[in-house]
Amino acid sequence: MPLKLVKRSGRDAWYLRGTVAGVSVFESTxxxxxxxxxxxxxxxxxxLEHEAVHGKKSTATFDEAMESYKDTGAPMRFILDVRKTDGHASGLAVYFRGRKLKDIRQEDLDAAAKxxxxxxxxxxxxxxxxxxxxxxxxxAAKKQWADxxxxxRPRKARGTNVTQIRSSRSGTNPVSYDRAASFISVMSPAPAMLMAFLFYTGMRPIEAFALLAEDVNLEKRWLVVRSSKTGEPRGVPIHDFLAEWLPDLVERGGHLFRGPRGEPYAAIQDGGxxxxxxxxxxxxxxxxxxxxPYTGRHTVSTQLVINGIHPHIKDQILGHAADSMSRHYTHVPQQPLIEAINTLPVPAGLRALPWVSDPKVWWGKLAEGTGKRTDLQKKKA
Structure with a gap:
């Protein structure tokens, strides 16, 4: 039957109710x-009638695809940013608002970037x-809303010896593992665990924030990122050093990493x-x-190159490889990747941190000078 407008008791808004082309509808206007x-x-x-005849691809919009993508828990930074001060919205969601996917071409994407x-x-x-x-x-393509x-993507210019001099931002360059260990050693145990994890997986921080205990297989030295930045799941090898102290975190269940007070880490739109x-x-x-947080990713990438790891293996570890074969084996541990990640060095000072041997005793404690608590404060002579 065609759609009708109906009222629900206690509700002011009109509702749509009925069936069109076999699709049942009961939703608020x-x-x-x-x-x-x-x-x-x-x-x-x-x-709905048009979709029944021509298919969803003929009507699907960028807005629908974006909302569906958002429902997977994927990050929205650069897709939709809303300024807290005045509510001003920007990003891809604003630029392509109302556009049908079938009408978007390469030149439209290039124009959006410019x-x-x-x-x-x-x-x-x-x-x-x-x-x-x-x-x-x-x-959208996986949902058969688009082809x-x-x-x-823009390509790097070839045949030029011009060097762009730009100010260096923390996180854009790698550091040595000794320097990373010195930094991690002064952190409270909970964030220290997360930072150490980033330096031995090369994962994006936002991927680590969302990681669940059930996605980690310590026995096989493998974990699965359900939704990466590219929108595809991927597998990540686990370094032997991580396997020494991750069992307690896996046993705890839920989000693998949490702050000292037990709350999962959250991604903040303006960074950090x-x-x-x-x-x-x-x-x-x-x-x-x-x-x-992003320094770990750059450090892993650089150190793997120094260690002579094949570029294809390195790219698979970091999630750069997007061929159909690597996606097909997301949940299958790959020994070459596990062997490659284990070439990353572990400084003695990092392995000697107290939380490495007993995470559950330390993950709720804070570093010296953190807030009003001094759980880790050194005893004065």
Missing amino acids: GTSDREIAEALRIKTESR EMYPGASRETLVRQVYTPFIAIWNH VRVWE GGLKTAINGARKRSSIKDVS
């Missing part, structure tokens, strides 16, 4: 205005436009995430200013 609700009824009925970030570097455009857009598109398509306070404190205590 979000408005109590009869005229607006009727317009929405006609529009919804027409869309308009949203004029004069930005290639790296910025890839990170803030192309990668999140392609992740949403791949998600599988190869999107081109739940580790921001811990990082700032460690910088003050250690005087090391060039370490941030």
Whole structure:
């Protein structure tokens, strides 16, 4: 039967109810205005009839794909950013609002990058436009809302000896593992565990924040990232050093990493995430200013190259490889990757930290000078 407008007891808004082309509908119009609700009824009925004849690909919009992608728990940074001060919205969701997926072409994506970030570097455009857009598109393609398509990212210019001199930001360069150990050693145990994990997996911080205990197989030295930045799941090898102290965290269940008070780490849109306070404190205590959550990823990448690991293996560990074969074996431990990750060095000072031998005793304690608590404060002679 066609859609009808109905009222629910105790509700002001009109509801759509009925069946169109075999699809049952019972949803709110979000408005109590009869005229607006009727317009929405006609529009919804027409869309469902069109989809029945031509398929979802003919009507799916970027907005629908973005919302569905968001429901998977994927990060929304650069896709939809809402300024806290005045509510101003920006990002891909705003630029492509209302656009049907079937109408978006490569030139539209290129135009979006130029308009949203004029004069930005290639790296910025890839990170803030192309990668999140392609992740949403791949998600839509898996739902058969869009055709599988190869999107081109900006390429690095060849044949030039011009060097761009840019200010260096913490987290954009690797550090030595001894320096990383010195930084981690002054952190409270809970964030220290997370930082150590990043330095021995090369995972993106936001991936580690969302990691669940059930995704970790210590026996097989393998874990699974359910939804990565690219929108695809991937497998990650576990370093033997991590396997020494992760069992307690896995046994605890739920989110693998939590703050000293037991809350899962949260991703914050303007950067830093739940580790921001811990990082700032460690910088003050250690005087090391060039370490941030993303430093672990750059350090793993660089150290694997120094260790002579094949580029294809390195890229698979870091989640750069996107071929169908690597995606197919997401849950299958791959011995070459496990052997490669175990070439990363473990400084003696890092292995000697007290929480390594007994995480559950230490994960709720705080470092010296942290807030009002002094659980780790050294006893004065």
